[in-house]
Amino acid sequence: MNEREHRAFKEELFGQFARIGRALANPHRLELLDLLAQGERTVEELAREAGMSVANTSRHLQELRSARLVEVRREGLYGYYRLADERVFGVWRAIRELGEARLAEIDWLVRTHLKDRESLEPVGAEELFERLRRKDVLVLDVRPEEEYRAGHIPGALSVPLERLEAYLAEIPKDQEIVAYCRGPYCVFADEAVALLRSRGYRARRLQEGLPDWRAAGMPVEG
Template sequence: MGRTEHREFKDKLYEQFARVGKALASPKRLEILDLLVQGERHVEAVARETAIPMGSASQHLRVLRDAGMVESRREGLYVYYRLAGEDVHGAWRVVRSLGERRLAEVDRVVEAYLKDRDALEAVCAERLMELLKENEVVVLDVRPEEEYRAGHLPGARSIPVDALEAALQTLPRDKEIVAYCRGPYCVFSDEAVRLLKENGYRASRLVEGYPEWRAAGFPTEE
């Protein structure tokens, strides 16, 4: 390979890698990836969950699809999107982790909006696994039910956070209750733990969400 060909090779190669960078260079597209980690969604659901017009959601999903990060299928009138592979979730975790380590603004945003989280008891995945083996805990999946169906922690009960108050009487008072949701920045489990404590239950939240639990190799159920 001559120098001219070598330069052309490098230019074309990095141009393709840049497509991945372009796909990730949007707050909404990162949010969409974080949503699709939980399970497959049709375009209308993506638009609703991310609070953007359906046309914008479709455009963002096309960019992600063109970069090979999501796949689509049609069912009737709906087009459904899902992550193209677990490595896409890994790429999002790397971006998130890099931001957490390198950007002080991340800490400031978290402190501003989740400032009372420190008052809530939390358990890590390793500790929760021990409690599950000892049968000393009730685990609540407080995500939407369709996300629970796509995958959940072993033995977890599905009680979406909006339905938790009505279901309180079905929960035992003699066991610790651990609530989990979508990930470290999801507030569903925070809301659930506050409600449980206000009603006299021993409750804590899982520091990680279901995707992190699964990625770490802990057992799951569908």
């Protein structure tokens, strides 16, 4: 390979890698990846969760699909989108962690909008796993039910946040509760813990979410 061929090879190679960078360089597409990490969804479901129009959501999904970051499964009239494989979540998680480490604006946003999180006594994945083995904790999955069905922590009860208050009579007060949701920036678990504590329960939140639990090699049912 001469110098000209070598240069052409390098430019084409890095151009292919840049396809992934371009697909990720949009906040809406990053949010869609975060949602798809919970399980496969239709365009309509993703649009509702992300607060976008169906047409705009579909356009962003096509960009992600063009970069081979998502796939679609057809069933009747519907297409169900999912992450292409677990490495896609790994890339999003790496971006998230790098942003937390290098961008002070992210820390400011979290502290401004997610106040008093440390008072909720976050539980790490390893600690929760050990406590599940000892059977001395009750775990609540406060995500939407379809996300619970797609995958959940073994033994966790599905109690979507909007139904939690009506379910309180079924929750024993003599056992500590850990609530979890989608990820570190999801507020469902924060709100669940705040409600439980206001009613006299001992409650904490899982520090991260189900995709991070899975990525750590922890068992998942569903």
